[in-house]
Amino acid sequence: MNMLQHNPAAIAEAASYAASHGLVMARSKDVTTGTQIVHAPLTFSPTPFHAPSYRHAIRITPALNTLVNRIANDHAYLRHTLAQTAQADPFTARLLAMLDHVPPVNRGVQLSIVRYDYFMHASAHDAYELRMVEMNCIAASYICLGTKMSAMHRFMATHPATRLHLQLDKLPANDAMHAIPKGLAAAHHAFVRTQLAGQSNNVVLVMIVQAGDTNSYDQDLLRNTLWEKHQLNMIRLSLSDIHAYASLQSDSTLLLDVPNYPQPLIASVVYFRAAYTPHDYPTDHHWQARTLIEKSNTVKCPSVAMQLVGTKRIQQVLDEPGRLERFLPTEDAHQVRATFARQYAFTSDETSETLVKKAIANPQDYVLKPQREGGGNNLYSQQLKNALSTMSPQQRSAFVLMDRIRPPQFTNVIIRDGVAKLDEVVSELGVFGVYVSVDGREQDNYDAGILLRSKPAATDDGGVSAGVALLDSPLLFD
Amino acid sequence: MNMLQHNPAAIAEAASYAASHGLVMARSKDVTTGTQIVHAPLTFSPTPFHAPSYRHAIRITPALNTLVNRIANDHAYLRHTLAQTAQADPFTARLLAMLDHVPPVNRGVQLSIVRYDYFMHASAHDAYELRMVEMNCIAASYICLGTKMSAMHRFMATHPATRLHLQLDKLPANDAMHAIPKGLAAAHHAFVRTQLAGQSNNVVLVMIVQAGDTNSYDQDLLRNTLWEKHQLNMIRLSLSDIHAYASLQSDSTLLLDVPNYPQPLIASVVYFRAAYTPHDYPTDHHWQARTLIEKSNTVKCPSVAMQLVGTKRIQQVLDEPGRLERFLPTEDAHQVRATFARQYAFTSDETSETLVKKAIANPQDYVLKPQREGGGNNLYSQQLKNALSTMSPQQRSAFVLMDRIRPPQFTNVIIRDGVAKLDEVVSELGVFGVYVSVDGREQDNYDAGILLRSKPAATDDGGVSAGVALLDSPLLFD
Numbered sequence: 023m024n025m026l027q028h029n030p031a032a033i034a035e036a037a038s039y040a041a042s043h044g045l046v047m048a049r050s051k052d053v054t055t056g057t058q059i060v061h062a063p064l065t066f067s068p069t070p071f072h073a074p075s076y077r078h079a080i081r082i083t084p085a086l087n088t089l090v091n092r093i094a095n096d097h098a099y100l101r102h103t104l105a106q107t108a109q110a111d112p113f114t115a116r117l118l119a120m121l122d123h124v125p126p127v128n129r130g131v132q133l134s135i136v137r138y139d140y141f142m143h144a145s146a147h148d149a150y151e152l153r154m155v156e157m158n159c160i161a162a163s164y165i166c167l168g169t170k171m172s173a174m175h176r177f178m179a180t181h182p183a184t185r186l187h188l189q190l191d192k193l194p195a196n197d198a199m200h201a202i203p204k205g206l207a208a209a210h211h212a213f214v215r216t217q218l219a220g221q222s223n224n225v226v227l228v229m230i231v232q233a234g235d236t237n238s239y240d241q242d243l244l245r246n247t248l249w250e251k252h253q254l255n256m257i258r259l260s261l262s263d264i265h266a267y268a269s270l271q272s273d274s275t276l277l278l279d280v281p282n283y284p285q286p287l288i289a290s291v292v293y294f295r296a297a298y299t300p301h302d303y304p305t306d307h308h309w310q311a312r313t314l315i316e317k318s319n320t321v322k323c324p325s326v327a328m329q330l331v332g333t334k335r336i337q338q339v340l341d342e343p344g345r346l347e348r349f350l351p352t353e354d355a356h357q358v359r360a361t362f363a364r365q366y367a368f369t370s371d372e373t374s375e376t377l378v379k380k381a382i383a384n385p386q387d388y389v390l391k392p393q394r395e396g397g398g399n400n401l402y403s404q405q406l407k408n409a410l411s412t413m414s415p416q417q418r419s420a421f422v423l424m425d426r427i428r429p430p431q432f433t434n435v436i437i438r439d440g441v442a443k444l445d446e447v448v449s450e451l452g453v454f455g456v457y458v459s460v461d462g463r464e465q466d467n468y469d470a471g472i473l474l475r476s477k478p479a480a481t482d483d484g485g486v487s488a489g490v491a492l493l494d495s496p497l498l499f500d
Numbered sequence: 501m502n503m504l505q506h507n508p509a510a511i512a513e514a515a516s517y518a519a520s521h522g523l524v525m526a527r528s529k530d531v532t533t534g535t536q537i538v539h540a541p542l543t544f545s546p547t548p549f550h551a552p553s554y555r556h557a558i559r560i561t562p563a564l565n566t567l568v569n570r571i572a573n574d575h576a577y578l579r580h581t582l583a584q585t586a587q588a589d590p591f592t593a594r595l596l597a598m599l600d601h602v603p604p605v606n607r608g609v610q611l612s613i614v615r616y617d618y619f620m621h622a623s624a625h626d627a628y629e630l631r632m633v634e635m636n637c638i639a640a641s642y643i644c645l646g647t648k649m650s651a652m653h654r655f656m657a658t659h660p661a662t663r664l665h666l667q668l669d670k671l672p673a674n675d676a677m678h679a680i681p682k683g684l685a686a687a688h689h690a691f692v693r694t695q696l697a698g699q700s701n702n703v704v705l706v707m708i709v710q711a712g713d714t715n716s717y718d719q720d721l722l723r724n725t726l727w728e729k730h731q732l733n734m735i736r737l738s739l740s741d742i743h744a745y746a747s748l749q750s751d752s753t754l755l756l757d758v759p760n761y762p763q764p765l766i767a768s769v770v771y772f773r774a775a776y777t778p779h780d781y782p783t784d785h786h787w788q789a790r791t792l793i794e795k796s797n798t799v800k801c802p803s804v805a806m807q808l809v810g811t812k813r814i815q816q817v818l819d820e821p822g823r824l825e826r827f828l829p830t831e832d833a834h835q836v837r838a839t840f841a842r843q844y845a846f847t848s849d850e851t852s853e854t855l856v857k858k859a860i861a862n863p864q865d866y867v868l869k870p871q872r873e874g875g876g877n878n879l880y881s882q883q884l885k886n887a888l889s890t891m892s893p894q895q896r897s898a899f900v901l902m903d904r905i906r907p908p909q910f911t912n913v914i915i916r917d918g919v920a921k922l923d924e925v926v927s928e929l930g931v932f933g934v935y936v937s938v939d940g941r942e943q944d945n946y947d948a949g950i951l952l953r954s955k956p957a958a959t960d961d962g963g964v965s966a967g968v969a970l971l972d973s974p975l976l977f978d
Contacts, residue, residue: 029760031736037534039724042522042717046537054918056515056539059524177724182704182733183760226660239520246517246655255660258509282507282661440532 032184033435033442037061039177040437044243045170045493052234059239062167063486064493066435066442067186068175068193069449069476071496072142072150076194078361079140079152079453083469085354086138087457090157092349093336094134094328095127095462099348100336106369107335110420111392113300114333116309120326124316125274128462131216133209133291133323135202136332137162137452137473140361141429153427154361155450159332160298160324164486164493165198165454166243168473172196172495192498198454198471199247205456205466206291207252209321212460213290217275217319225288227256228278228320230264232296237486241295257287261297264311276318291321298329334391338365338422364425368418378410381423389424402426431479436492447476449494472496510662511913511920515539517655518915522721523648523971530712537717540645541964542971544913544920545664546653546671547927547954549974550620550628554672556839557618557630557931561947563832564616565935568635570827571814572612572806573605573940577826578814584847585813588898589870591778592811594787598804602794603752606940609694611687611769611801613680614810615640615930615951618839619907631905632839633928637810638776638802642964642971643676643932644721646951650674650973670976676932676949677725683934683944684769685730687799690938691768695753695797703766705734706756706798708742710774715965719773735765739775742789754796769799776807812869816843816900842903846896856888859901867902880904909957914970925954927972950974 040046040061049058093099101118108115137158142150172193179188206227214222227248229241245256257280259267267279268289276289292315296302303309316326330336340346341362346355368374381388390401390409401409401421410418429448436445452473458466475486476494485491518524518539527536571577579596586593615636620628650671657666684705692700705726707719723734735758737745745757746767754767770793774780781787794804808814818824819840824833846852859866868879868887879887879899888896907926914923930951936944953964954972963969 031760034533035720037532038717038720041534041537042524042721042724044520044522046520046524054515055512056519056915057918059519059537059539061534061537177728181727183735185760239516242513242516243520246520249659250655257661282509282663437534440535 029183029185030442033066033437035181035183036064036066036174036178036437037440039174040064043170043174044239045167045174046239048236048238051236055238060439061437062171062493063436063438063489063491064171064174065447065476066178066184066437068179068188068495068497069432069434069447069474070499071449071451071474072152073498073500075140075142075150075152076451076496076498078357079138079451080469082354082357082361083138083453083455084467085350085358086157087134087136087455087467088354088464089346089349089358090136090159090328090331091132091134091457091459093331094132094325097121097127097327100327100330103339104330104333104335106419107333110416114330117326117330120313120316123313124326125319127327128459130319130461131209131212131321132325132457132459133205133321134159134328134455134457135162135205135293135323135470136455136457138455140451140453141427141448142451143363143427144430150430152361153363155363155427157332157337158452160329161295162452162454163237163295164240164473164475165202165471166247167240167493168452168495169196169199169471171474171493172472175495188497193495194472194498196471196495198473199243200251201468201470202454202456203244203247203251205458205470206248206256206293206323207254208458208466209323210254210290212458212465213321216460218288224283224285225290226278227254227291227293228289229256229258230292230294230296231258231260232302233260235295256293261302261308261311264315265307268311268314270314270318274317274319276315276320289318289320291323293323334422335367338367338424341365363427366423368415368421368423371415374415374418377423378418382407382410387426389426390421391424392421434476434494436476436478438492446479447492447494448479449474449476449496450491451496507661507663508920511544511915513659513661514542514544514652514656514915515918517652518542521648521652522717523645523652524717525965526714526716529714533716538917539915540649540971541914541916541967541969542649542652543925543954544656544662544915546657546666546973546975547910547912547925547952548977549927549929549952550630551976551978553618553620553628553630554929554974554976556835557616557929558947560832560835560839561616561931561933562945563828563836564635565612565614565933565945566832566942567824567827567836568614568637568806568809569610569612569935569937571809572610572803575599575605575805578805578808581817582808582811582813584897585811588894592808595804595808598791598794601791602804603797605805606937608797608939609687609690609799610803610935610937611683611799612637612806612933612935613640613683613771613801613948614933614935616933618929618931619905619926620929621841621905622908628908630839631841633841633905635810635815636930638807639773640930640932641715641773642718642951642953643680643949644725645718645971646930646973647674647677647949649952649971650950653973666975671973672950672976674949674973676951677721678729679946679948680932680934681722681725681729683936683948684726684734684771684801685732686936686944687801688732688768690936690943691799694938696766702761702763703768704756705732705769705771706767707734707736708770708772708774709736709738710780711738713773734771739780739786739789742793743785746789746792748792748796752795752797754793754798767796767798769801771801812900813845816845816902819843841905844901846893846899846901849893852893852896855901856896860885860888865904867904868899869902870899912954912972914954914956916970924957925970925972926957927952927954927974928969929974
């Protein structure tokens, strides 16, 4: 990998390809759309990923889709499991309370788009195992940029200028950019068929966004694809817009009176790319908007119940004996459990105190994770030690402790803002899953492409938008 | 067209689509590749264009390809016709002198990629006629961005958010981005077959560029397409690079010893996206580089002879009786001549003086055009009057006078740097033509997509890169 010294032209090739193929972001928040664009941070080469682990992750995706959808339709289970978390975390509490106002479970059209995130774990006997780190049940992003990243690495794999000389069959195809709109379209059509008796005039899909997101191009590419491939119009609205323009009809349809449309619109699907953090609900109006959506018959992607499935607490207790088996056939449960890192809740006082002592003594072996979504808040090493040394049992219960995964490191060239740098990276594989059901009956259930993100091994946490992780794609090895 | 007031979201849709679909440029020269990107200036809606004129322009493209290739292979004709121009214009003189050192005509592989530019002319009886303004025989740009612009307008044509409600069959398909690489690939393969006995290892195509061009993404997209569709490597080099790395072998092959390639490379095709203006030849090294290319057996696109065909003088005299018929069958000559605006050379003194008086009296009816390529230097109205009033006959002979074309104006929304503005625009249609011959025998001859550029009616001249014109596509009307 002496390319940096000897082949700077190849770096420009990569940055140029990215810039002209939609692998782009806004340089900062709140810039005018179409200006201040920069290529997304990315790796020059695809990073090695263990092929059997990759295939395992793809294979279990339908089972995971089934799992998260069954949990989301088991409100009693959600309430029971999250009761303690809700006491410590007002955000979870407020989402949980919303369950009292939603339509009955297993009714109407349901759609889930979940990204299951994994590391390779270098196990004791020097082999690799797959380790799930998170189920992203709301607003999983980089769907289109992930597909474009895979295409870019396939473009570069054999191009003489890159000198990578890679075998194309080691770079898996990645069609998330089309597979996910296909799911959105399927949900839309099921909604029109079952709720509107086939009448599709002025029916739109809605994407809930944060204003001024640097990642709006990834979002818009998804909306563009819905139009290009399915002739479906998905409009961008914020929760504030929903509060201003939306109303609930007596038949539970969500009606939108959007200024730039002459006719009121009916929302078939409301797809969230925001609303996963307390910051997205700065006022009661935002909570009212979310509640309005939840009460309606629109297809929520996700519903508040599905969003709650994504809490760390739900995922942590799945590791306990019998939990997975409550929702999945034994063999599926076995395949899924094989990817779990051991997790530990701070529950009864004696167990917790033992756990805390062990973690403080060996902080490098653990991760302390907050119960809610969003990233960037995990605690490692000294920070973990400090936190556990000072937290009250009450404060601790908003966190879970997990065995720290030891992903292998690989050398790659990372390109950020046009500048290349050699670095050691670790990679996180996301596998998208799409699930559509009508009145509780499964209609579609498939894996829907991937996202590989890598980050310098020296950093502990943070996503692509946070300026830490890089878009990447896997180079499979056996 | 009240969209600006009522539908600002549609402007953001357009700018976002452009940004994430490669309709991009560098904000300024010499920025790091992949950074400081901005959407290309463009029109929100396709601009109306007279369908019969459009079809006429497409139809005559093969005849024009034949014409320019026959002229380029008639060096005596070039020398004779340009003798006077060369006296006034040192650049033309130097190019013309290079003809003494080039291989014999009608030998080896020849490739031309020419863009024929036209206006609609609102004729006296309120009908529209096609008027050719220029044959761009070197470095015609916006090949890929033109294709993407057509695709964007087709995307927006029926999208509810735009409220354009256009009929898709009025927006012609535009495949320049693939049709032109197809021609480059055909020339490459013909070269490998005829000059290298089929040996294609380490054979590359070369694109001659200016360093730091704001339009490098359009260039790179073409190179990317050559790799994606034809598995051919086209490398970017400047004339300085050629001077540093290129040498002529005894068998006339052009050998390139480029630092980032371990083996010397053979140039099959040298495709110019620069070298059309004296500014591209700041030193003798640059002229030596160009001469080296011309002497070699590489496929020059264009050859210096073809570049000279693009001079205003050559195009101006084609209007004289019998000239077109020298190169084309009568019917083709008739179809081509129908697109000519009357042009007038400053030749014998009496004719010139009459012409000058007439133009000074009615400056609004004429354009004064310099003999060489590049744009931005045409003189209109008061400037034309001033120039003709003060120039010596010698100075005048570097220019031609042309009937000013009166293109119709249409209202459109123009988007520049994310900001929309309602304006009156006039449009210039470019039709790309590709021609490949082997030892003087035609192998390929076809129209290869289009480029529509529009500019505010109030401006006199200037291209997209100069910040004046906007990318556009035609909305055909009968």
